[in-house]
Amino acid sequence: MAKVAFLGLGVMGYPMAGHLVAKGGHEVTVYNRTPAKAKQWAEKFKGKTAATPKAAAEGQDFVMCCVGNDNDLRAVTIGADGAFAGMKKGATFVDHTTASAEVARELDAAATKAGFQFVDAPVSGGQAGAENGVLTVMCGGSKEAYAGAEPVIAAYARMCKLLGPAGSGQLTKMVNQICIAGLVQGLSEGIHFAKKSGLDIASVIETISKGAAQSWQMENRYKTMNEGKYDFGFAVEWMRKDLSICLAEARRNGAHLPATALVDQFYSEVEKMGGKRWDTSSLLARLEK
Structure with a gap:
């Protein structure tokens, strides 16, 4: 059992922090921008809350984080009330935010200077993966930092791997x-073409999913796409944020x-259709408008 803090209780962070208690058996303190949500989590999982990231991080062996973007990440790590100001020497900060490789390297340097370790560890698997504790975690950092963090991350991961030095986890998430x-x-x-051709979508997918066209997206999204249901999963606005990071790194x-x-431009069209919060599979809606 370790003493762990978790910063950020969104659709991903809330269940991830819960698994640290329920599956990992760790002693967990949480921080969230909205205190009421942290209080709700603490009551459900018998954990503790902290008023600031710094207070949450004080005395902890590991501090896990899952927030929105680079700016959100800097807000909870750097500064007088940031987690970095409260971390003890030898502790490890694990960042599950999907952010830039640049900020990962920046925070790794700051952590090293302060005497603790940093792992950038973005995740894939969406809300369902977080709730079921089967996320794929892509890590960047030193071998020592990763070796210490991996058993803690295991509480909500199906796959966890070190891909290289700081920033490598973020670069892999971009891929x-x-x-x-x-x-x-x-x-x-493909679905749009099949519909226009008068084919039975279920029969088509049943057939081609057994061949080279098979993918997770096909098996898990084709039914709802065919029904025009996009009110679940990973939102278009989040995907556009991620793709902007990819395109900036490519430059x-x-x-x-x-x-x-x-x-990315197609997703911008979906946003103009009112689909900012639709699932990313809503690219089909653009073709059918």
């Missing part, structure tokens, strides 16, 4: 989102991402 964007657009076009490293840039 993940690039691949998903292309897959969902291809699946949307830095010289990678060419023409399909990713195009799909």
Whole structure:
């Protein structure tokens, strides 16, 4: 059992922090921008709350974090009330936010200077993966930092791997989102084409899902896509945030991402249709408008 803090109780962080207690058996203190949500979590999981990130981090062996973006991450880590000001030497900060590789390297340097460790560890699997404790966790950091953090992360992970130094976890999450964007657009076009051709969608998917076209997106999203239901899962606005990180990194490293840039524009059209909070599979709605 470890003493753990968790910062950020959104749709991902709330169940992840819960698994640290229920499955990991850890002593957990939580911080959330909305204190009422932290109080609700603490009552449900018999944990503690803290008024600031710094207070949450004080005396902890591990501080886990899952917030919105680079700015949110800096807000809970750096500054007088930030977690970094409260962390003890030898502790480890694990960041599950999907953020830039740049901020991961920045925080890793700050942690090293202060005498504690940092792991960037973005996740994939969505809300369902968080609730069921079967997330895929992509990590960047030192071997020592990862080795200490991995048993704690295991409370909500199905797959966890160290991909390289600080920033490598974020870069791998970018690869993940690039691949998903292309897959969902291809699946949307396939279903759209099948409908226009008068084919039975269920029969088509049952057949092609046993071959080379098979994907997680196909098996888990085709039914709701076919029914025009997009009120669940990973929201379009979150995907656009992630794709903006991918495209910005590509400008830095010289990678060419023409399909990713195009799909990002397609998502902007979905947003204009009122689909900001629709699931990312709503690319089909754009084709059918």
